[in-house]
Amino acid sequence: MSKTDWRAKWISLGWKQDAYPMNIPIAYKKEFSIDEIPQDAQLNIAAYQHYALWLNGKTVSHGPSRSFPGTMYYDTIDITEYLMIGENHIAVVVFPANPALGYSIYERTGLLIQTNVGIYTDSSWKVAPANWYGLSDLVLSLPAGYQEHYDSRKTPADWKIKTPSDWQNAFVLGGVSTPPWKTLSPREIPLLTEKEIEGKLVWQGKGSREIIESGNLAIAFENEALSTADGDDCNVFTYDFGKTRYIRPAISCEELSGNVRFELYYSLVFDGKPCVDRAFRTAREGFADSFTPSENEMEWEAFLPKGFRFLTVKVAGDGKCRFTIKSKAVDYPYGEGKLLHSDDELLQKIWHTAAETIKSSTNDAIVDTCSRENMLWTMDACFTAEAAYTTFGELQMWRRCLSLIGQGIDSDGIPSAVVPAQKTYMILFDQAFTWVRSCLKYCEASKDLSLLEEVSPKITSLLYLCEKHITEEDLFSPPDYSWHFVDWAPIDKRPYSLPVNALLIMAADAGEKIGSLVNNENLERLSLRIANRLRNAAQSFYSEEDKAFITHIEPKEEIPHNSFGFIEAHQKLRCVIHGNSLAITAKIGTEEQRKNAAAFCVDAIANQSPYTSGMDNFFGPGWTDTLLAPLLDYGYEKEVIAFVKKAYGAFIDVKAPTFGENFLPSEHNSAHGWGASVNTLLDRIF
Numbered sequence: 280m281s282k283t284d285w286r287a288k289w290i291s292l293g294w295k296q297d298a299y300p301m302n303i304p305i306a307y308k309k310e311f312s313i314d315e316i317p318q319d320a321q322l323n324i325a326a327y328q329h330y331a332l333w334l335n336g337k338t339v340s341h342g343p344s345r346s347f348p349g350t351m352y353y354d355t356i357d358i359t360e361y362l363m364i365g366e367n368h369i370a371v372v373v374f375p376a377n378p379a380l381g382y383s384i385y386e387r388t389g390l391l392i393q394t395n396v397g398i399y400t401d402s403s404w405k406v407a408p409a410n411w412y413g414l415s416d417l418v419l420s421l422p423a424g425y426q427e428h429y430d431s432r433k434t435p436a437d438w439k440i441k442t443p444s445d446w447q448n449a450f451v452l453g454g455v456s457t458p459p460w461k462t463l464s465p466r467e468i469p470l471l472t473e474k475e476i477e478g479k480l481v482w483q484g485k486g487s488r489e490i491i492e493s494g495n496l497a498i499a500f501e502n503e504a505l506s507t508a509d510g511d512d513c514n515v516f517t518y519d520f521g522k523t524r525y526i527r528p529a530i531s532c533e534e535l536s537g538n539v540r541f542e543l544y545y546s547l548v549f550d551g552k553p554c555v556d557r558a559f560r561t562a563r564e565g566f567a568d569s570f571t572p573s574e575n576e577m578e579w580e581a582f583l584p585k586g587f588r589f590l591t592v593k594v595a596g597d598g599k600c601r602f603t604i605k606s607k608a609v610d611y612p613y614g615e616g617k618l619l620h621s622d623d624e625l626l627q628k629i630w631h632t633a634a635e636t637i638k639s640s641t642n643d644a645i646v647d648t649c650s651r652e653n654m655l656w657t658m659d660a661c662f663t664a665e666a667a668y669t670t671f672g673e674l675q676m677w678r679r680c681l682s683l684i685g686q687g688i689d690s691d692g693i694p695s696a697v698v699p700a701q702k703t704y705m706i707l708f709d710q711a712f713t714w715v716r717s718c719l720k721y722c723e724a725s726k727d728l729s730l731l732e733e734v735s736p737k738i739t740s741l742l743y744l745c746e747k748h749i750t751e752e753d754l755f756s757p758p759d760y761s762w763h764f765v766d767w768a769p770i771d772k773r774p775y776s777l778p779v780n781a782l783l784i785m786a787a788d789a790g791e792k793i794g795s796l797v798n799n800e801n802l803e804r805l806s807l808r809i810a811n812r813l814r815n816a817a818q819s820f821y822s823e824e825d826k827a828f829i830t831h832i833e834p835k836e837e838i839p840h841n842s843f844g845f846i847e848a849h850q851k852l853r854c855v856i857h858g859n860s861l862a863i864t865a866k867i868g869t870e871e872q873r874k875n876a877a878a879f880c881v882d883a884i885a886n887q888s889p890y891t892s893g894m895d896n897f898f899g900p901g902w903t904d905t906l907l908a909p910l911l912d913y914g915y916e917k918e919v920i921a922f923v924k925k926a927y928g929a930f931i932d933v934k935a936p937t938f939g940e941n942f943l944p945s946e947h948n949s950a951h952g953w954g955a956s957v958n959t960l961l962d963r964i965f
Contacts, residue, residue, distance in 0.1 A: 287323075287399035289389040289457045290449035292406050297452065300375040300388040302425065304409040304582075307371040307390055307449065308442045311398050316362045322394045325353035325463060327386055328376040329424070331582055334361035335368055336440045338580070341473075341527075344466050344643040344679075345655070347686045347699040348386050348459035352466050358394070369398065370439040372409045374582060377425060381703035382654055386459055389452050405446035407435075412582065424583040426496075427568045431576035467679045469612050471642060473527065476608040478518030478590055482553060484508045486515045490540050490595045497555045497565020500544055500593070505552060514594040517553045518604060522936035523588040523950035524639045525609040525649045529580040530592070530602055532572040537598020541570045541579075545587035547650055547948035553591040558651045566650075572600070584609045584642070586649030588948055611641040613671040619958075620965045626920075629927045633955035634670050636937040637663060640952025645680050648940070648951045654697050657684050657710035661717035662901040662959075663952035669962045670955065674725050681721055684714050685734040692737075692744030704843065706761040709779050711741055712786035719789040722796065731797050738790050739802045745783060746809055752835060753816035755783050759839040767941075768897050770855050771831035774838040777820045778830070781861035784813045788865075817867045820858065827854045827879040828862045828872075856883045856898060856906055863909040877913040880906070884922040900926075900938055901953030904960040916964060927957055 291297050292305045324332060325343060332339045339361055346352045371390055378385040393399040413428035435443045455463050484507040491499055505515055520526060530541055544555040545566035556566040566587065570579035584607075594600060619630040640646055640663060647659040661684075664677035687698035694711035695702060715738055722731050749755050756774035757763055764770075765778045787810035794803030820828045830852050859876035862868060868876075884907070898906055903926075907919050926942050935947035938954030 285393060285455040285463070287391050287393035288401050288454055289391050289452040289460065290400045290402070290404055290406070291387065291389050291452055292408065293447075293450045296408075297387050297450065301378060302375065302414045303388070304372055304374045304412045304414060305388060305390075306407050306409040306438070307369075307373070307400075308405045308438065308446065309369045309398060309400075309403070310366060310442055311369070311396075312366050313362060313364065313396060316359065316364060317396060318359070320357065320359040320362055320394065320396050322356045322358045322392060323353050324356065324371075325351050325391045325460070326371070326373045327351070327389050327460070328383075329374040329583060330390065331372050332356070333370040333439045334358055335363055336370075337361055340470065341582075342470075342643070344468060345683075345699060347683070348384060350462050350464055350686060351460040352464055353391070354466050354470065356470070362396070368440045368442075372412070372582065374412075374414075374424070380701040381705050382652065382697055382700050384699050384701055387452070389457075389460070391455070391460075400449070402448050402451050404449040405442050406449045407443065407446045426565065427582055429569070429579050430571040431573045431579070432571060434576050436575055467682070468643070468675050472610050472612050473607040474610070476520060476526065476606055478520045478604060478606065480516060481519045481549060481589075482507075482515075482517040483513045484515050484553075485512050486593060488514060488595050488597060490538070496542055496567040496569065497544065497557060498562070500542070500555050500567070501557065515553060515591060517549060517589055517591045519549065520588055520590065520606070520608075522635060522639060523547050523586060523648070523650060523948045525584045525586055525642050526590075527581050527584040527607045527609055528568070528590060529605040529607065530570055530578065531605050532577045532600055532602045534601040535572055535574075535577065535598065536600070538596040539572060539598040539600045540595045541572070541602065542593040542595055543568045543570070544591040544593070545585050545650075546589040546591065547587060549589045553589075555591070556587070556650065586639075586651075586653055586950075609642060610638060611643075611676065613638060613641070613667070613673055616671045617669070619961060621961070625924055625928055625931060626961060628931045629923065630670075630958055630961060632927075632930060632935065632938060633666065633958040636950055636952055637667050637670060637955045639937050639950035640955075641667070641676060644683065645676060645952060647953070648949050650949065654700075655680060655683060657687075657694070657696050657698070657707070658713050659901060659951075659953045660684065661713050662904070662956045665717065665720060665904075666955035666958045668724055669959045674721070674727075677721050678725070678727065678730055681714065681718050681730060682733060685718075685737045688737040688741055690740060692740035692742070694741060704762070707763055708745065708757045708761055709763040709765050709782050712782040715741070715786040715793075716789045719793055722793075728796060731793050735793055735797050735799050735802055738793060739799065739805065742787065742790055742802070742805050742809060746805065749809070749812060750834070750838065753812045754832070754834075755780050755813060756834070756838045756840060759841050762841040762843040765857055766899050766902055768855065768857060768899070769852060770857055771852055773831055774834055774840045775832040776830065777817065777828055777832075777858035778855075778861050780813055780817050781858065781865040781867060784810050784817065784865040784867070785861070787813070814865065814867060817862070817865070820862070821868045821872050822854070825854050825879075826875045828859045828867070828876055829853050830855050830858045854879060856880050857902075860906040860909050864905075874913060877910050877915065880910055881915050881918050885918060899941060899953065900951070901956050903954075904956045904963070907960055908963055911963065919960070920964065923957060923960070
């Protein structure tokens with residue numbers, strides 16, 4: 280549907296809510312009649328930020344795919360099977376964005392719908408605050424959504440199939456070019472699939488039946504004394520869904536008498552008794568929802584899916600009930616996937632576990648993990664997307680993530696590490712350098728030049744900004760409003776960092792090739808200029824004494840820098856695997872020096888445990904391919920495979936269904952997508 284075809288208007292509740300949309304979900308309703316059911320009825324829908332759509336009382340879809348407001352994506356849904364001859368009812372609820380600026384973009388709330396059966400959003404739609412959702416604090420640590428405290432006693436009776444008489448007409452925000460939604464684009468990826476999934480009851484017991492203020496649920500439950508019980512004394516039940524994944528919890532209450540509230544607590548772990556995740560443990564955090572049933576409504580389905588493995592349902596109140604859990608697994612349709620061409624049983628299990636980790640970390644974008652943050656982190660997404668291509672042959676999601684990351688780089692070249700999000704302290708140039716390389720890798724895999732044409736202006740702006748921060752010593756120091764971590768390893772984070780300079784050289788090398796492919800001579804020359812300056816100067820990082828590259832060189836003059844993540848003087852590190860491996864890929868120094876660097880890396884992975892963070896050569900699983908693949912060129916295939924078996928085999932030993940954020944098998948339930956980078960490495964070998 281082209282822009283000129285749109286008759287629909289963006290609509291909302293009113294000017295006050297448009298000015299201050301925080302915590303106010305909005306319900307929309309429209310009645311219409313048709314004389315016959317068309318063969319192909321299509322509905323286009325866009326919303327900011329999340330929507331649930333019902334037609335004649337039946338759930339049709341949830342969405343939309345996350346997007347920057349400036350490029351708003353709309354879903355196209357076949358609604359033929361939901362239509363009836365005569366009167367029909369469309370019902371929608373739209374949740375607002377939350378104001379965690381580093382992890383979201385807080386904008387006005389709006390809905391836009393247009394169908395090919397003559398229905399489109401305008402002032403004739405009826406609207407009201409959907410206050411029965413009772414949004415309070417964030418359900419997860421940062422961006423994933425608000426807690427839902429659904430009170431069916433406040434829900435207008437049968438509102439999805441009958442329009443309440445006291446609802447007002449919609450407030451029109453404007454047409455399809457209404458700011459900030461200036462551009463509408465069709466969804467770039469398939470709709471997510473939702474299939475019923477059963478959890479296994481692993482614990483039951485009893486706890487307090489007191490109904491407390493909903494905002495304190497998670498904190499109160501964390502401190503509650505629970506005891507095991509049987510029969511009618513039970514009011515707390517914990518279910519295991521097999522692995523951490525994206526799940527839409529639902530409850531059906533078959534019998535009800537008296538006052539009852541279902542409280543739902545989400546967790547990644549179960550250590551013998553129910554618990555609730557608190558993420559970074561601030562007062563606003565708690566993985567909890569609640570549902571108060573009534574004769575008006577006996578079933579509840581979460582508006583937003585949650586990332587968890589264990590669900591604990593607590594029945595509070597002095598009433599009695601009988602209920603059934605009816606949750607749905609929400610998945611991106613990756614398909615069957617490829618096979619690993621190796622007869623090694625352990626490596627096969629590692630490959631399969633990586634595939635499960637990718638699935639758990641993908642919804643409408645590739646996210647670091649579906650649970651705590653549920654966000655597209657630049658570096659995580661690049662590593663996981665490449666692994667998804669290796670494992671499933673998936674290209675659409677890879678392209679989508681790279682496009683979103685590109686939109687997060689502004690006209691001055693300043694990147695965001697998390698997209699879509701407002702600019703905050705999370706301006707990480709090292710992550711943006713990884714993105715540039717990933718764009719080239721995607722093009723080489725897909726032969727799709729359109730992405731490079733789209734992002735090349737952003738790459739140019741990024742590299743121009745970087746060139747401004749190359750000093751007279753021909754080394755790069757990130758601007759003082761930014762910071763870098765390369766990995767959560769304790770590498771030296773002062774101005775002249777070898778890993779950061781090596782990553783910029785690698786980005787410039789990729790930028791030169793991208794410029795050539797899309798005939799962008801400006802980008803090509805800029806990239807070559809940066810690469811030459813840095814590569815020549817970076818040779819000074821090599822230490823003859825250590826027979827390896829050192830991590831940090833002290834600038835001759837003091838350079839302003841962000842102290843966030845600064846390594847204290849007594850913690851200074853000399854040689855680390857990051858700098859040495861990246862120096863090989865960036866072609867820093869002589870061939871003999873790079874050969875020595877490879878030997879240093881092999882010694883590091885052979886003699887140091889990967890399981891303990893804080894060590895000199897600790898690195899996260901996302902870096903497995905990037906740091907170990909260069910060693911293959913120097914004949915260290917056996918040593919690399921041995922490390923993979925040791926590090927990832929520990930997860931297999933404890934029957935972990937997914938990989939974690941670190942090489943710590945006890946934390947595998949985080950289902951951290953970047954750990955699947957091991958499949959990219961295994962694919963190179965086999």
